[in-house]
Amino acid sequence: MTDTSGDFRERIALASARIPFQVKVGAVWAVLFALLGMLFYFADYDVDWMRENFTFILRGLQFTLLMALGGIVLATILATLGALARLSRNPILYGVAGFYVSFFRGTPLIVQMFLVYLALPQIGGNLVDRYPGLGTNFQQALILEAATAGTIALGLNYGAYMTEIFRAGIQSVAHGQGEAADALGMRYVAKMRRVVLPQAMRVIIPPTGNEFIAMMKDTALVSFLGVAVATAEMFRRSQLVGKADFKNLEAYVLVALFYWALTAIFTFFQSRLEARMETGYVRESRSIVRAARNPPHGDLPSQPHGGLG
């Protein structure tokens, strides 16, 4: 009995060795999806409800993306300025940047969102009460839409984290590069813009892509500020309809899938971008580089083959 079972396992191992590794991994994913599907089926997952509310939730995508995009633009600007300040010998710039990074890394993002959304208007109101000369325009300027406040808070928060990424990227550029730019009589701004920052980008872009993807998911936090339905992002929308119809399972699974798909898409584009950044740093033509990066799977002896045999 043990002999035949050993034989059987041996044959399975041999047969499976011919299947490419990625195909096996794909099979595992398919099984996991199927199991989840079964779970939802037995939990009386309401597919019709999902179909009816699909577009309503998906319409939040534009606001999710808009906030993430606005946030990353603001964060990139702040991180560039912050990194240059952290690298400067000017005590004021250095101090301000350090203060900024410390505060926004040292407090929760959700607290920062409420500070921008609800605390700023109070500052405005009380200051105008005390100094009427400031005018109501000043007061009005500090009262922000929830989405705007959320975007600003996202930008401020991520900008603080990205300051360190940008600083490391700038420092990764060889010292001689700056000297060569100096020797050509370039001013500081020209040196940074034409020589240092483009080279730093190679180091900066991959982690910044990760930050952007993370920020896309953190836009869900803006829902806590109570956005109006018309401009609500995906999570807020799923919350609203899920609660109203007692379909929390369907609503949250659906919105989770949206975020997941979004992340997968942007991860794909990010890897393409990273490959493009190699221009000027690899000698081989692109096709060779690509082949070297993605070795053919399957019959390579170094690939793991599971626990059988």
Add this chain to the structure above:
Amino acid sequence: MTADDVLVRVSGLQKSFGEHVVLRDVDLELHRGEVIVIFGRSGSGKSTLLRCVNFLEDPTGGTIEIAGQTLTGGHRTRRKREQIRRVRLHAGMVFQQFYLFPHLTALQNVMSGPLALGRADRRLLSAPVDGSVDIRGRSDRATIKRRALDLLDQVGLADKADQHPIRLSGGQQQRVAIARALAMQPEVMLFDEPTSALDPELIGEVLAVMKKLATEMNMPMLVVTHEMGFAREVAHRMAFFHEGVILEQGTPDEIFNHTKETETRRFLDAVL
């Protein structure tokens, strides 16, 4: 030569890194059309001198007169930074490690200096000694590109204009770096051990370009190098550096055939 011909005048130059004294008291004059080869053992301070001339190192003492300005070391105020920048506009620098910009093609490297100039800066430049396109006063990209292509042609790399540095050999990279420095129409060229990082078979092509620059264009040059053959052929004057001072200077004939100092003799015997 008259005093008016002096392009670079280094007087009483001192440089220390903390406790370590690299330059003790250096005087040197470079005249129009002159090539000076600076030689000596590693660590004798010759590269530091060159780097002090365009303020990549900050002199501890003494003055440097270049491009009509007299400058000293010390704290860099906004005004001083601008003066230093103007000095650099007139002095082309070539580094041992080339320091080409890896994200730019050969052509873009050569264009990078002029493209970064403001309109007012361009008027500060000197006339080009190479008889090529003059970019002064003209702010268009096309003129700068024509000059850059012309210079790449002069260093024998017209066909490599669109290659990134990583695709070029060390000798080719250094020739692009020379073209990049020349693009700024410098009055004087500073070479900091331009062939020391090169494989032996690539040294000749770089020296040939430098020789052409000296003999055909009368470009004034300060050259730190161990290439004694180049010095014998091209230099008008040679300066032997030893322990932070110029121990001996003279024409190649005086240095090679009528050496005065025993230290100089010992060094020459070691490298020849």
